[in-house]
Amino acid sequence: MRTAHPRLSALLGACALLAATAPVHAESAIDVERARGDRHDDDERDSVSGGGGSELPPYLQCVPYARQVSGIQIRGDAWTWWSQAEGRYARGNRPRVGAVMTFQPYGRMELGHVAAVSRIVDSRTVLLRHANWSPINGRRGQIEDNVRAVDVSPDNDWSQVRVWFAPIQNLGSTAWPVQGFIYPKRIDQTPRGTRVIDSVSDPIGAIIAARLAVKR
Incomplete structure (x- = not known):
């Protein structure tokens, strides 16, 4: 034994x-x-977590990346961007290159999501640059550049979109609710007491810029 x-x-x-x-x-x-x-339709909703505030670790959130690529200097959770932009940046329901598409919280995406528009393809299709949407190689917090988003709203008002989902290499099946678009142009009459943040003082932005330089 x-x-x-x-x-x-x-x-x-x-x-x-x-x-x-x-x-x-x-x-x-x-x-x-x-x-x-x-997979069932609700699996995409279970996988997409969107993004919150400005914290970088343990993975890249959508907020600092959207701020970096758009130049729109708003901080805080993604779902607050739409209201924070009021009186500071022009807003609307039509996509423009450089604008930020703001998603409402939906399902497990409790903090909302923000993504920058990189190209207008047609009246129903744009390309987005965003972070922390698709899990890629089992990892969250990944950057996706020039991926499709399609307007599926009944009135073509961009209130609902389907977004490219990397695990299936196609558009996801979920119709994500959108608040609207924030445009990079600042409104001249900035409310008193509003703190304008210079991108030079943004250390997370510097980290993102370094990552982008490596990708190129």
């Missing part, structure tokens, strides 16, 4: 190693299932 003990220990060690690697295989199976389009 004593001589069999080392072999038993080795067998138990091998089982433990297999158990540790099992989640990786399960995650890969989920990715394949998503790519085939076999």
